[in-house]
Amino acid sequence: MSDVTTSASDSPERRRAAWMAEAQAGDRRAYERVLAESVPLIRAAARRQGVPIDHVDDVVQETLLAVHRVRHTYDPARSYDAWLSAIASRRAVDALRSQGRRGRRELHDEHAFDTHADVDDATASTEREQDARRLREAIAALPPGQREAVEQLGLKERSLAEAAAITGRQSGALKVNLHRALKALRTRFHGDP
Amino acid sequence: MSEPRLTESLIQSLGEQLTPVRRLPPPWLRTAGWLLAVAAIATWLLAHYGIAGMLRRWSGTPDLAMAGIGAVITAVCAAWAAFALGVPGRSARWAWLPLPGLLLWVSASGMGCLRQWVAPATHVASLPEANDCLVFIISFSIPLSALLILLLRRACPLRPVLTAVMIGLASAAASAGLLEICHSFDSTATDLMMHALAVAIVVAVNAAMGGRLLQPR
Incomplete structure (x- = not known):
């Protein structure tokens, strides 16, 4: 591991640029420092885009993962902060869009209650239990990697970054496994791939 | 696990996975690489059709x-803009770069239709011939x-659609x-329309x- 060669007299932005350049060459210490210093900048970019405070950490983690994937696109002759902020803003917009999509899919309680009130009889309850059992069995029958992705991301509702940190798998692999698992479950229950 | 703790452990885990990377060459150099492919096709076409016909047409009708x-200026500038837009942090204003070339290309093509004389060694394109232009532009695109x-x-x-329009x-x-x-x-209005239609199709399909x-992945 090479020494981090930036001096204390450098401005914080120039220091981050130098650390990222060293990280591109494989310097782990410089990389961890620049990522740690990036967190407040990502939070600021996410807040500027209007991400609610309780979702900012998701944007931070998604941005750190994106920075890792595209770190080869940084040009040390240019501003590191501008490069990082552009990636963070994009992730923030993605997060807002996916929240919007989730919001449209979820029905408001009153509307759901009026239009889809439960039929509270023994038959409905038994059917629900049977459905839940079939789903549990179907998940248990998935290959280990796919089962793990469904459990972490679907059932326990962990974020991608959190699931990656816990399972030690790359977030890309988790996404692929979840996608395959959902496809397999859809085919099993509805018969359409 | 609390969020700050999670971010710390993510940073540590990314540090563990760090490998040296080959830096992306600057946009002008990547543009030059793509232009080499265009130049190779141009060389092949010139070897096949010769340069004399093109020069005779151009000297008789400067438009x-x-x-x-x-x-050509539009192609160079649009490719450069696409490569610049492919780097996070670069301004979206790069998308204006092809505009001067585009204006020259469109206005000179339009002027050709207003001329009274016909370019040397050519004839006015019939509709099937104008269709050939459409097929040529799309197939090479x-x-x-x-x-x-x-x-x-x-x-x-980070702006995939704008970048695709430039492409x-x-x-x-x-x-x-x-x-x-x-x-x-x-140049005729029909032939010009076919060129415009071909360009519009290529840009729309790319977008x-x-x-x-x-x-972004």
């Missing part, structure tokens, strides 16, 4: 020459767009420039498909 030069998309997938275009414009303009080498028709292909 055709201006239109050809405008198309496909590999040129594919190459640009391939080169840009290694980058990180479409660059490849359609380059194909129209290449067409000048073997274009044995004079629709390329935007998706270039989505």
